[in-house]
Amino acid sequence: MASTASSHRSPIPPSPSSQSSPLHRLSTFKDISSAAAAATAASTTSTAATPLESFSSDPVFSAFLSPGFSAAQFSSQALSSGSAAARAENLHDGIRLLEKQLRSEVLSRHHDLLGQLSSLKDADAALSVVRSGIATLQSSLRRCRQEIADPRRHIRLKTLQLSNLHHTLELVQSTSRVLRQSKKLRDLMEISGTDPEKVDLAKAAQLYSEILSLCEDNSLAGVALVDEELGWVGGSGNWLRSEAMRVLERGMEGLNQAEVGSGLQVFYNLGELRSTVDGLIGRYKNQGVRSIGAALDMKAISSSSSSSSASVAASTGAGPGGIQRSGTPQIGGGVRAREGLWVRMNHCADQVHSIVVSVWHLQRVLSKKRDPFTHVLLLDEVIQEGDPMLTDRVWEALVKSFANQMKSAFNTSSFVKETFTVGYPKLYSIIENLLERITRDTDVKGVLPAITSEGKDQMVATINLFQNNFLAQCLKLLTDQVNNVFPVASKGSVPSKDQISRITLRIQEEIEAVKLDGRLTLLVLQVINKVLLLLAERAEYQISTGPDGRQVTGPATPSQLRNFTICQHLQEIHARLSSTLLELPAVASNVLSPSMGAMYGIACDSVTSLFQAMLDRLESCILQMHEQNFGLPGMDASMDNNSASPYMEELQKCILHFRKEFLSKLLPSSSTNTTRGGTETICTRLVRRMASRILIFFIRHAALVRPLSESGKLRMARDMAELELAIGQNLFPVEQLGAPYRALRDFRPFIFLDISQLGSSPNLQNLPPSAVLHHIYSRGPEELQSPMQRNKLTPLQYSLWIDSQGEDQIWKGIKATLDDYAAKVRARGDKEFDPVYPLMLRLGSSLTENAQVPQNL
Incomplete structure (x- = not known):
């Protein structure tokens, strides 16, 4: 392989170090190849610069150099130009020019390309050597794997066996702990057979919770002995919950902090404190809502108060209990129904008071009691940051229910609307007494009150419909009386003393009905202020201001007598109301100050001109x-010593006449x-x-x-005496x-x-x-x-x-x-x-x- 590779090497002789190993030759090949490629690219770029420049300046070929070149668009333009054949010939010339340039490039770099081919052969030889080394290495690894596989398998089996033994030991220990805790719970629960009151419910709940926690944390489900024991433990848990709830409810009803704390501690040990408290709050909410709904259940009120008129109801086609569709009792049952409604409202207020105070007592104990072991405040377990207090939740639900019921009664029952409108002071007194009792019974230093001032305002606002109707009727009644006494279109008609007394008495009755409540008193006084201003305006219209009202030489004219009567009437009203206001706070006088001042001023104006005219005559x-x-x-010798001066005699006559x-x-x-x-x-x-x-x-x-x-x-001295x-x-x-x-x-x-x-x-x-x-x-x-x-x-x-x-x-x-x-x-x-x-x-x-x-x- 080496001789073959050497016969194809490039003319450039390799250095001695390049023949030391195939891997080294491979790296050398890479370096030479990279250098040659770079040189070739540079040469090509230099050579091709001229054709490319010519292409870029050519109006036809420059389109082919654009990145957004579109063959379809180019063909369409060529065909539409009308010289498609000439354009095709130009393209062929360009192709021939490019092929010629390419051929020139290949010929100019012939030796470089042959050198690159020799380097590839050297690389292939080096890779063959590497493959041989890798095969040898893989053979060695197979022998090593063969030698260590058996010890590894043996270790894995031993490890599994040890893990199973350890897990079995944990299960045995956990089962033993469960059985011991269960025995303690049994011993503790055996006392309940003789006297449940002597059972330490908190400790029993702690044991119960620990047993369930052990079973859950150690996955003891499926252990026959444990499963058998858990059946009894579950029953014990139900008994604990029942007894703890009984103690908790008894403590809340009797406001016993010790019993409430004991019950809460049991549920805390059971891990069910928050859910239990939420359930209690939900029950109290529902109980309050039902109580409010029952208080305004006109069917029940009518049935309980008009049973004697059942036959009349049947004959008139009324609904059950003698109630009509409008919510009005039948004739004969109205008084009893009205009394029954007030009784139910008072009973509803008592129930709402009991519910709010009980919830407040629960919240009070939660805010004071801590777990004796963890020292965790129980309130923190029930209420998270940003959550409303327990009393706020219950009060919000009660106010919402009361508002809905009052609105519904106002709109659907004419009987309730009339009863609560006429008796609004009594209705308001029930609400005010309820708020006062709750405030008084939950006023403990260092403890939040059951309801805030904003909460009180919300409850009072629920009866605003009846308040507005009450004030409107009060205004209408008093205004009608004023219109009857002082008709708008009749000048010269002076009311009698009895009419004025009836108006004054009616105003005093309105004040007397609400004087026990400062807020309602001010509202009624504002209505009375409007009525008195109207009365003063009507009285002013009746006053005579002409010469007849100012003459002092003759007997009193009819105009003057009418002015005298109006003055006395206004003076009577002013005096009686002033004595009534003496029993009220100073702010009440401030409310009536405009109307009282107007009446007093008009009363003065009715006779002031007369007094001024008389004074002018006396001065003259x-x-x-x-x-x-x-x-x-x-x-003195020429006059009687016992007679006064002529001017004094005239003065005396004027005074006597006046x-x-x-x-x-x-x-x-x-x-x-x-x-x-x-x-x-x-x-x-x-x-x-x-x-x-x-x-x-x-x-x-x-x-x-x-x-x-x-x-x-x-x-002069005698004149002074006269x-x-x-x-x-x-x-x-x-x-x-x-x-x-x-x-x-x-x-x-x-x-x-x-x-x-x-x-x-x-x-x-x-x-x-x-x-x-x-x-x-x-x-x-x-x-x-x-x-x-x-x-x-x-x-x-x-x-x-x-x-x-x-x-x-x-x-x-x-x-x-x-x-x-x-x-x-x-x-x-x-x-x-x-x-x-x-x-x-x-x-x-x-x-x-x-x-x-x-x-x-």
Whole structure:
């Protein structure tokens, strides 16, 4: 083979190392072959560059160099060009050119190709040597396999035998442990034959669980002795579950933490804690849903409450239990059905309370108890992260069921709808008491409550349909009463006292029915607020605002009498509701504040114009004192000492007329200051303000009287006494007027004091500073003009200016007149001022610092 290969070698002589071995020659062949191939490729590329370039520039052959060349498309174009024969000739020329180029390439690389052929022969010889070596190696491997096969087979058999022995030993040991644990369980269960209460259920459950675990982990199924024992163990497990459930349920019913913990521990040892708790929760859910459904089972309510009217039901074609399709009991059974419905609702609330508290108690024990060996919290075994609490699951189901039942009853049963609408406060009270009981019974420090505030709101929201209907009916009922009392199209019709009393009583009954619950009270008060606003609006429409309502010279006109009646009605409603609100929280008053304020304002408006007109007339009477001459000496000799001034007599007549014709109808009681429940009425307030204003107005103008002789002072004092008597007897007790009365009382002795006594008189503290200073003008010289004289104002104009100013501004006007007087004295060259000048300066500065503005109407 070597000689044959050497005869075909290439002309290039091989190196000596290339002849050392066939494998080495093979690698040498690969190197030479690679180099030759690379050289040939380079030469070919260089030689073929020219034809390829010519092809790429040729418009026909360049299409064959495109990667997306399509023979069909090229042929189609050639045929459609009309020169197919010329195109075919061009293609033949191109083919001949390519063949010529190929032939040229082969001839130019003839020696290289012969060298490559020699290298292939050398490679074939090398491969023959390798095949021979591989055959020898395979023969050696067969001999080795023959020599080690028997020991390996022997070892495998021994290993299998050892494994079987080991497995058999494990089975025997496991079976022995199962039998021992089973014997312990038997010994423990034998106690149950005499007294089941003495059995340690938790330990028995632990043994039971270990037996099943041993059988499952060691695959003991099929062992006859074990299978026989497992039959008894399975029965024991059922007994354990039954006893543990009995203990658990008893503990939940009695809220006994020890019993609940014992039952839970048994199921934890059995490995069935989560499934058992889930089953319990499902049972309690179903029990609550059934209880809620039974509470609103109108067929059962009717059958239990109207058995006496079964014959009537049969004759009228009613359904079972005397219930009609609309859900309304037959005649005669409605009252009993209504009572039965409330009884069932209370019973349902009791059951829901029991269920929620029991589930909460179970959750409480789970959150506290840990396994004594693993110290695992049992709650973590039942509830995974992100799962709702047990009480939340049950409460959600109960709320959903209750909401569905309430909605269904509202839409399908007119009887339930009417009963729960009319008795919504009672229905709400049942729900509120339920939530309060659950909260109270599950309020334990360190333990989550059974229901959250959000959960409470969800339960309350289930009866919102009846709440809205209740409020709507309440609004309609009260609005109808207002419309009956104050018809929209009838002006001039005044309701009677009984009608107003019925409206007020109805409003008080609505408040009384819900006052035990703050939330419902506020809702009802919002309805009442709308009704009172409507009532105030209707009453305002009935008020007469024309001249007839303001006249005070004649008897009361029909328009005034109607205004008086409306005022008294609104005042009555306001007073009675105000006394009712005293029993409620302050927020209740805030809800009714808009309507109560509106009623009070309209009641005031109905008579305020009358009082203002009367006050204007009384003031005009007082202004007539400036037409009297109080400065003539000895004027008392020409007049009766026991008679009052003409202006005072007219004032008394006006007051008496006002009392007789108006106040007697506005204040029908004997006392002019009658109040209700300690609260001043509108009319007494207006009378009091009128009386106070008359006293202040009289003092103001009495102080402006100038000149004022000694006899004039006596006459003024007598007028004051007459004024006090007229007001006290006909308007308001003067001793209850406060500051105005004290001012009148102190002004009377003040006018009789000497100038030297004025500055230290105790009467100054109760008199307005302006009245004191104005009176002192009457003690001074004529050139000391008062602000009224200085500005040439009438008494009325000056009085109006005083009403619009404070004591400090009045003092500024007085101070200006004092400055004018001082300038005149200095201009004359006099060295002394009249004694009233320094007195007025001193009193004006001191009195105005702490002056109090008198109360005006």
